[in-house]
Amino acid sequence: MFTSNLKNTTETQPLTVINSLVRFSFRTTQPATTALNKGASRRLINDAKADKGSTRVHNKLLERKGTIIGKIGSLFNSTSKALRERALPDPTGGYYLKAADVPHVQQIFDTAQAKFSTLLAELMRVYDQIPRPALGAMAGEVYIPTACEFAARYSMVLDWSNKSTPISGTVLEGVSNETAARVRAESQKSEARNFKAAHAEPVRDAINVLSKSLKAVTTGKRLHQSALDKIDAAADRLKDMNWLDLPELRQLSAVLRPCAVDRGEIKTDADKESVAKRIKEAQRAANQTLSDLGV
Numbered sequence: 001m002f003t004s005n006l007k008n009t010t011e012t013q014p015l016t017v018i019n020s021l022v023r024f025s026f027r028t029t030q031p032a033t034t035a036l037n038k039g040a041s042r043r044l045i046n047d048a049k050a051d052k053g054s055t056r057v058h059n060k061l062l063e064r065k066g067t068i069i070g071k072i073g074s075l076f077n078s079t080s081k082a083l084r085e086r087a088l089p090d091p092t093g094g095y096y097l098k099a100a101d102v103p104h105v106q107q108i109f110d111t112a113q114a115k116f117s118t119l120l121a122e123l124m125r126v127y128d129q130i131p132r133p134a135l136g137a138m139a140g141e142v143y144i145p146t147a148c149e150f151a152a153r154y155s156m157v158l159d160w161s162n163k164s165t166p167i168s169g170t171v172l173e174g175v176s177n178e179t180a181a182r183v184r185a186e187s188q189k190s191e192a193r194n195f196k197a198a199h200a201e202p203v204r205d206a207i208n209v210l211s212k213s214l215k216a217v218t219t220g221k222r223l224h225q226s227a228l229d230k231i232d233a234a235a236d237r238l239k240d241m242n243w244l245d246l247p248e249l250r251q252l253s254a255v256l257r258p259c260a261v262d263r264g265e266i267k268t269d270a271d272k273e274s275v276a277k278r279i280k281e282a283q284r285a286a287n288q289t290l291s292d293l294g295v
C-alpha cells in the first residue's frame with residue numbers, strides 16, 4: 001500500500017537544502033527555416049473568400065533534416081538533456097544543482113560550446129549548398145537571409161546564479177516591519193513549495209517510463225529486457241534526485257523495483273498480467289505522488 005505524508009514535511013528542511021545549491025539556466029536561439037509569405041497568404045484568402053487573417057502561408061526556406069542546421073539543433077537538444085541529468089527544475093525558471101556538480105555541468109557546456117563553434121564555422125562554409133525547396137512563382141516573395149545573418153541568430157548560453165535564499169531584509173528597506181516580516185515569511189514558504197515541486201520531475205520521468213513499459217508488456221509484441229531495465233533506472237533516479245529525502249519518493253522507488261523483472265521470468269500470459277498489474281500500481285502511486293507534491 002502506498003501512503004503519503006508529504007504534507008508533514010517541515011518548511012525549514014527545503015530551505016536548508018536550497019541554501020546549499022546553485023541555480024543555472026540554459027538558453028538557446030535558432031534561426032527560423034521558414035518565413036511568412038504575406039502575398040501568398042492574401043491571395044489564398046481572397047481566392048477562398050475567407051476572413052482576413054484566417055490563413056497564413058509559410059514558405060520553407062532551408063532544409064533542416066540531414067543538414068548542418070539539423071546537426072546544430074541536435075547539439076542543442078543533447079546538451080540540454082545532459083545538463084539536466086543531475087538537476088531539478090525550478091518552477092520559476094532554471095534548474096537547481098548541487099554545488100559539487102557545478103564542474104560537471106560546466107564541463108558539459110564547455111565541450112558543447114567548442115562543438116558549437118566548429119559547427120557554426122561549417123555552417124558558414126556550406127550555407128550555399130544547403131538544399132532549398134523550389135518556391136516556383138513564390139520565389140522572391142520571401143527573404144532568405146545571408147550566411148552571416150543566419151549564423152548570427154544562433155546562440156547558446158549557460159547562466160549561473162547563487163541566489164538561493166528567499167527575499168532578504170535589505171530589499172525591504174522603507175517597508176513597515178510588520179509588512180516586511182509577512183513578505184519574508186511568504187517568500188520562504190514560496191521557496192519551499194517551489195523546491196518540493198521541483199521533485200516532481202523524476203516522478204514524471206518515471207510515469208513516462210512506466211507507460212511505455214506497460215505498453216510493451218501488454219501489446220503482445222516481442223518484449224525486450226530494455227523496457228523493464230528502464231523501470232529500474234527510473235527507480236534509481238528517484239532515489240538519486242530525492243534531495244529532500246521525501247518518504248513518498250523513497251516509497252515510489254521501492255514500488256517500481258518489483259516491476260523490473262527478468263524477461264526470462266515472463267513465460268505465460270499470466271506472468272504478463274502479473275507484471276502489468278505491478279506497473280499499473282506503480283503508475284497509480286506515481287500519480288498520487290504528483291498530486292501530493294502539488295503539481
